[in-house]
Amino acid sequence: MTVNPSQVASSWISQFGKALESEDINATVSSIHSDGYFRDILVFSWNNRCLHGHAKLRKYLTGSFDKVSIRDVKLETRTGLTPEYGALTDKLSLRAVSAGFNFTCAVGVGRGYFSLVFTDSGEWKALVVMMALADIEGHEEIEHELGIYEGHALAWTDVFNERRKAVETNPHVLIIGGGQAGLNVAARFKQMNLAALVVETTPRIGDSWRKRYPTLTLHSPKKSNSMLFQPFPKTWPVFTPRDKLADWLEQYAQSQDLIVWTNSRPLPHPVYDNSTKRWTVMVDRAGERVTLHPFHIVIAASTLGAPRMPVIPRQGGFKGSVLHSSVYQGGKPFTGKKVIVVGAANTAADISQDLVFHGAQSITMVQRSATWILSRDSARIMFDRAFPEDVDIDVCDLMAMARPISLLSKIERQTVEQSLEEQKTTHQGLAEAGFKIMAGKGFLTLWYEGRGGYSVDVGCAELISSGKVKIKHGVELAEFKTDSVLFTDGSSLEADVVIFATSYENIGDTMRKTILGDEIMDRVGPVWGLDDEGELRGCYRPTGQPGLWFAAGEFYISRAYSKQLALEIKAIELGLMVE
Incomplete structure (x- = not known):
């Protein structure tokens, strides 16, 4: 069969977009394969959900359209997201037309992606549709600064020192863990205007890698292990050695202007005040005890807890x-x-x-x-x-x-x-x-x-x-x-x-024993693993304990889902989301 991917994708997105804009649940559902998946990240609810099959999707969408107001659904034009026809995976003969798309909604703008398969009835249906909130209107992610301050009257050092003082005195978010997950989250938060302080137990950023066995090399190629906003140099090895990664993380924290306390750890047990929506947490900073009152705590320690x-x-x-x-x-x-x-x-x-x-x-x-x-x-x-x-x-x-x-x-x-x-x-x-x-x-x-x-x-x-x-x-x-x-x-x-x-304990088990205690972790439940919809449990989504989040996983997960976490915290700050 000869397939024109642009034509197929344009026809389908036109029908799908009209169904969404007219709030037609039946038409929306019928655009998707009966065995298809609809993945929603902060669009129809302030969570991430994955609905498999028509019955679950119809139930999920019922009562949601009037709150979301989807419009301006258009195909993406960026390289890699334009319509393509090819094998869905390298091991299956199943072929699909895939493309990205953009849309606007009640609170901002979103991005999506779909893969269409040709059905026995002679129609193109979506095996997969993903819709994700990309930015909240008026609070978009900052791309970069001009680099000139107060009409060229202020030096960068003075600007940064003032910012550091403000964050250290009154952080909106306390991030526990200065590995790749914590740094990715901190970098994203900075561009989203969320004041975040990172506390890292070891003397230097990267020590969590330096202390592991000398021949350790990442088993996945460098592209998949990129940090946010800062790809590896072209000359970087395909597989990154332990010490090169450790040094890269250390310079990353500096080049991304992240506020980090090393030789620092939170002490048990932080207390959450439901009336002020703030934590009281004591941090041992190189032997000095400092009391902080962040609105949010993010546990960003991969999924690895104490050695088992x-x-x-x-x-x-x-x-x-x-x-x-x-x-x-x-x-x-x-x-x-x-x-x-x-x-x-x-x-x-x-x-x-x-x-x-x-x-x-x-x-x-x-x-x-x-x-x-x-x-x-x-x-x-x-x-x-x-x-x-x-x-x-x-x-x-x-x-x-x-x-x-x-x-x-x-x-x-x-x-x-x-x-x-x-x-x-x-x-x-x-x-x-x-x-x-x-x-x-x-x-x-x-x-x-x-x-x-x-x-x-x-x-x-x-x-x-x-x-x-x-x-x-x-x-x-x-x-x-x-x-x-x-x-x-x-x-x-x-x-x-x-x-x-x-191996190591699950990070939730270690947090229960060392910092958070039973009462808080009983509210949180499992961290990592999959729920009944195939979504990560307890990670980058509400945990059951207000003001507490887990940022687990490797480079890709912390890099991609840091945006979801930033949007959730920003939505709470703006009164759009209630924990």
Whole structure:
């Protein structure tokens, strides 16, 4: 079939726009495939929702149109968002016409994206439609300043020092965590005129990365890991090393004029005043206690809480070394040692590879359950498709947001066997070495379930296949002996070193124990994972506790959804949204 994507997209958006503008629920719903998804971000409600199927969408839209007032629905003209016809994913034959669009609504302007499929009835219907609020009228995101102040009479240093003093004295928002999530949120808030103070526990911005193992390199390409407003240089490595990323974050905070307190942490327990809508929170700033009264607190610490360290009986009697991967600083101290690495995901694989390089006498990886393995080349293809080099990052983010997680997970389940076949050679060697490959779930499902259980292979698979890294599968450590460990199957293994690459607590659990306490976290509920609509729980959306927000996730999520969070806080400030 010959398809003119511009013609198809123009015809569909004309019908869809008229349906929205005339507040015709039936016509709006009929524009969408019966198995389609409608994703709404702050347009029809001050939340993010994903409605699958006509019945749920019709119920959701009922009573909403008169409050929203959609109009001026037009196709986008920016590169990357003009109509295109192609495969919906690289693993399905299903093809779609996709394009971006703009619109105005009662409170401001919005952006959207759709993917149309040709139905058996001979019509183009939307498999996916996403509509997102982009700006509130009169409170638009600032692009940049002129750089000349008071008629060229004020120096930049004086301007910035005055701004710093104002934010430190009376922050509208307190952001806890100065990693990529906290910095992305802070940068977005600054451009949205939301006075934000970042508090970071470590001595320097970037230390959360510097303190991890030396060979750590991001497994996703640099484009997907861009920070807001500031792409990496063209000369930057495709995969970013630990220390380069740490230094980049440190200079990012400075170049984006963010107000950051390092060596600082909030003390338990902040108190929220329902009458003033402010928190009272004590911050330990390098030993000095400072009381702040922000309207909002944002927990921006990825999803990673405290290191998860299993308690194993008789550890005190073990004469060797026991450590968590979070404090592993390279394999040199373990040359000639017998090492057990507990875990079989990314970190465990990287550490095992490093131990081989540094001449450990033996390395045994304890794989407690099956692991999803993906080659770096395959991962790069996946990320490059989502974040192509020739498309602006904000356009990439918009298109990524338009792909509901529940749809992507469904596609992933349908193509798991194909993915396994593509990795067949690698998987065969692993299986022969006793390594169990996860077959029922893929990367996305594992990521959103708990950010574990998968590994992007950068060389450890060959070491396992060749026997340089041995595998012990399906067991747990039962207890320590003087110079060995006993497993739950009754077997034992001599060891000089045991490294637990057992991930980290969920950030919500750590906040419950260290800062926020049970009363607040009982209101919040789960942080991370997916709700019954396939939306992230407790992240970048109301938590149940007024004035408290979580900004979790990796670079793309914090970069893209920082706008949603800024709009929600701005809407509360303007009286448009009630928590």
